[in-house]
Structure formats: C-alpha cells, structure tokens
Amino acid sequence: MxxxxxxxxxxxxxxxxxxxxxxxxxxxxxxxxxxxxxxxxxxxxPDAYLAGPALMxxxxxxxxxxxxxxxxxxxxxxxxxxxxxxxxxxxxxxxxxxxxxxxxxxxxxxxxxxxxxxxxxxxxxxxxxxxxxxxxxxxxxxxxxPDGGAEIAPSPSRLMVAWDDSREAMVAVRAALPMLRRAGCVDVVIVDPEVQAGDRSDPGGDIALFLARNGARVEVSVLARSRFRVSEVLRRHALDTGAEAVVMGAYGHSRLRERLFGGTTREMLTDARVPLILAR
Structure with a gap:
C-alpha cells in the first residue's frame, strides 16, 4: 500500500x-x-404527533x-x-x-x-x-x-477493470493506477461493446495501451451479454477468473435513476462478493 x-x-x-x-x-x-x-x-x-390541526x-x-x-x-x-x-x-x-x-x-x-x-x-x-x-x-x-471484509494483497495476482469507455470508468482507472501497476494481470472487461464505438475492431485497445504504458500487464476480455443484466456478466467473470477486486466507475446514471430503475453500480453493490474499487 x-x-x-x-x-x-x-x-x-x-x-x-x-x-x-x-x-x-x-x-x-x-x-x-x-x-x-x-x-x-x-x-x-420518532415522536412527532398531531395536536388538532397542527403537526408538532x-x-x-x-x-x-x-x-x-x-x-x-x-x-x-x-x-x-x-x-x-x-x-x-x-x-x-x-x-x-x-x-x-x-x-x-x-x-x-x-x-x-x-x-x-x-x-x-x-x-x-x-x-x-x-x-x-x-x-x-x-x-x-x-x-x-463484502460483509466480513476481504483480503487485498499489496501486489494482487489479478485485478479486473469493468470498462465502458465512460468518464467515470476512466476516473476509477486513474485512481487505481498504483494497485493496477503492481498486479500480476489486469483484465480489462468489456460487455457487448456498442456497434458505433470507434474501436469496434479492437474493443478496449485504447485503455489497454494506456495501462500498458503505465506499467500494467494487461489482457482484454470482450464478453457477450449472455445474462439479463450487465452486472451479472461482470460478477460471474470476476468469480470465474479469480479477480481479487473489480475497478469500475460509479453511478454513470443519476443516483435517483439507479434507485428507481436499477443500474450496474447499484446491482454490483447489492451483491458485492468481490471487493469493488469505485470512483466517479
């Protein structure tokens, strides 16, 4: 640390x-x-009470x-x-x-x-x-x-970056750079990349190059949205690959929208079985 x-x-x-x-x-x-x-x-x-027409x-x-x-x-x-x-x-x-x-x-x-x-x-x-x-x-x-805490090694063997090309994701990557540099492997994970994205032929190539130039050992995983929620795909991949923590941007949508309709941040936090490194 x-x-x-x-x-x-x-x-x-x-x-x-x-x-x-x-x-x-x-x-x-x-x-x-x-x-x-x-x-x-x-x-x-909790002892507010009605006194005639007035709320005391x-x-x-x-x-x-x-x-x-x-x-x-x-x-x-x-x-x-x-x-x-x-x-x-x-x-x-x-x-x-x-x-x-x-x-x-x-x-x-x-x-x-x-x-x-x-x-x-x-x-x-x-x-x-x-x-x-x-x-x-x-x-x-x-x-x-998670409840009970978690062990995060000073030099983790494997970290996962949930990448969606957003400003929040980039802020999270920058915040986690010291740990990402020390990791044995940084797995940049992209779920169902947009067709109109500029790097469609090489999804994640730009962020992988950024991390490599900063001393991280990087691989890129492009995953199909095989489950109903993106959070389920990310969580399953993290558990299957043994990621010690997941780096991700937080609340790309407003907090109100995530509370009303759900969102990847809230869904990942609701079932936090792997430590999450969040920033925005």
Missing amino acids: SRGTVAVLTTDAVLDRGAIATALALTETGEAHLDIHCLGIESTP LTMPDRDAAQARALELEAELRPLIPAHRGNVQLHRHHIREGLIGHDVGRIARLADRIVSAAPYGPEPRPLQVATLEAALFAGGLPVIVV
Missing part, C-alpha cells in the same frame, strides 16, 4: 467491522495512516448523535491492535440533512475510503448515505468490501 491516508466512515460497529479489518490489513506496514471516523448522525426522534415536531437530537459517536468509538477501539501507532479514531457529530456535506468534508482529507457493502438482507441507509457522500462530495475512490 502506498503512503497517504486510508479512512473508514463508521456508523455501525457490526456492519463496519469487515471494512475496518480490511483497512487495518491495507495499512499493516505502517507506510499509510488509518483514520477511523465514528459518525454520530442526527435524526429527528421535535428538533433533531444533537446530544443523542454525540453520544452515538462516543459509543461507536468505545465499541471499535478494542479492534485496534495496541502496537498500531498509525491508527486513530475520531468522533464526529453529523447534522441531520447534511450527511453529504459533513461527511464529504471529512472524507476529502483521505486518499481512499474503505467501506462496508451498503446493501444487505436488512436496510442499511446510513451505509448508503456515507458511501455516496464519499464518492460525490468527497471525490475520492472507495473500496467496497
């Missing part, structure tokens, strides 16, 4: 445990610093949010080995309705974020909100790991 700062934005001591384990492993050598941010997020207490609302509970941050810190501190001098825990009070702003300001001071999978058997709205804040407001890459 290169120098700099790795960060984990925590809202739940159980759900974020795997992300912390992965971040600890990524910073094991001590060359990079690890910041664990314990977020106490304000929420309006209580104010967001600032004290409860600060207490939650303190509780998170106490729950997570035992996870940090005593010898790890390059790890710090921080408490933050996040204002209601300003998660994007407040979390984005915290996230932007890191070089990369490690995040728990934002979707699971149970709703995880705070994980979704913090992940999106890091991507959109923080503007930095996020490594999303």
Whole structure:
C-alpha cells in the first residue's frame, strides 16, 4: 500500500467491522495512516404527533448523535491492535440533512475510503448515505468490501477493470493506477461493446495501451451479454477468473435513476462478493 491516508466512515460497529479489518490489513506496514471516523448522525426522534390541526415536531437530537459517536468509538477501539501507532479514531457529530456535506468534508482529507457493502438482507441507509457522500462530495475512490471484509494483497495476482469507455470508468482507472501497476494481470472487461464505438475492431485497445504504458500487464476480455443484466456478466467473470477486486466507475446514471430503475453500480453493490474499487 502506498503512503497517504486510508479512512473508514463508521456508523455501525457490526456492519463496519469487515471494512475496518480490511483497512487495518491495507495499512499493516505502517507506510499509510488509518483514520477511523465514528459518525454520530442526527435524526429527528420518532415522536412527532398531531395536536388538532397542527403537526408538532421535535428538533433533531444533537446530544443523542454525540453520544452515538462516543459509543461507536468505545465499541471499535478494542479492534485496534495496541502496537498500531498509525491508527486513530475520531468522533464526529453529523447534522441531520447534511450527511453529504459533513461527511464529504471529512472524507476529502483521505486518499481512499474503505467501506462496508451498503446493501444487505436488512436496510442499511446510513451505509448508503456515507458511501455516496464519499464518492460525490468527497471525490475520492472507495473500496467496497463484502460483509466480513476481504483480503487485498499489496501486489494482487489479478485485478479486473469493468470498462465502458465512460468518464467515470476512466476516473476509477486513474485512481487505481498504483494497485493496477503492481498486479500480476489486469483484465480489462468489456460487455457487448456498442456497434458505433470507434474501436469496434479492437474493443478496449485504447485503455489497454494506456495501462500498458503505465506499467500494467494487461489482457482484454470482450464478453457477450449472455445474462439479463450487465452486472451479472461482470460478477460471474470476476468469480470465474479469480479477480481479487473489480475497478469500475460509479453511478454513470443519476443516483435517483439507479434507485428507481436499477443500474450496474447499484446491482454490483447489492451483491458485492468481490471487493469493488469505485470512483466517479
């Protein structure tokens, strides 16, 4: 792992445990610093009530949010080995309705974020909100790991790039370049390339050349859309080839559209069996 700062934005001591384990492993050598941010997020207490024609609302509970941050810190501190001098825990009070702003300001001071999978058997709205804040407001890459965490070697044997020729995909590739250079193989995967694409005779040739000139060992896989969703094709290929992580652009469509109609980013995040390195 290169120098700099790795960060984990925590809202739940159980759900974020795997992300912390992965971040600890990524910073094991001590060359990079690890910041664990314990977020106490304000929420309006569920005791609004009708008083005649008026709706009576209580104010967001600032004290409860600060207490939650303190509780998170106490729950997570035992996870940090005593010898790890390059790890710090921080408490933050996040204002209601300003998660994007407040979390984005915290996230932007890191070089990369490690995040728990934002979707699971149970709703995880705070994980979704913090992940999106890091991507959109923080503007930095996020490594999303499955529940329980994942082992990402400093020099991975095989990484996969989900390439669709978009701006977001290029941002993700640039963000992941240090890791891509160290990988034994970088598999550039293109699913059902467009007929009108300029490099139809050589799909992926331009990005493969870019990566090769940056020191990566590259191969290109052009896949037919044999399944209903592109995400299913990408996920199956990653598992079949033993990719240690998938690099991809995030939210090429708007977040609202992906929530309403689905999209490759959300579908990959919903069943994150392989770590995803996301940027936009």
